[in-house]
Amino acid sequence: MLGYTLNMLIFLIVSAVVLVLDLVTKIFLWGGGFTVIPSVLSVPTEKVRNYGAAFGLSLPIWFLIVMTFAILALGICFYIRFKRGRKSKLYNIGCAFILGGAIGNLADRIFLGYVRDFIRFDFFNFPIFNLADAFLNIGLVLIVIYLIFFSRERKSAKVKS
DSSP states (O other), X not given: OHHHXXXXXXXXXXXXXXXXXXXHHHHHHTTOOEEEETTTEEEXXXXXXXXXXXXXXXXXXXXXXXXXXXXXXXXXXXXHHHHTTOOOHHHHHHHHHHHHHXXXXXXXXXXXXXXXEOBEESSSOOOOBOHHHHHHHHHHHHHHHIIIIIHHHHXXXXXXX
16 A cells, blocks of 8 residues: 555656646746757747647637546546556656646646647747647657557566466
8 A cells, every 4th residue: 555655646746747847947938039959949939829739739728628627537547547556667657747748738728728839849840839748748658658568568477477
């Protein structure tokens, strides 16, 4: 039980760190207008307001808020449901990244009516995004990697014993 509580505490701390990083970068970098890596990565001067979904897809704000709450609820249920059998740090970090990123963008939508985007790739035409978007996608990739490569090993180890 102590291990489960400790894992949940770490999960919540990682989620909170992701949330704080997202909100702090939005406050200090949004509209900053500087180059991070020449010809690769920059922060645009214009304050990019994303009223749509991820990467500028156009959807109504009420739908985005409802979907965010639904994703958060499903994410928490998914985490709690599978947590007891899954001790993988990769899986837990992926879930924490998704939770922190979703709450970061949800906070913008609720309090501002839009999401602040400020990260631009200069070497190809990709929609401007924010740190929450990055954490959401990285979290999803970590969970997929876990499910594809490590979940089966745990199942086959249980079957053999």
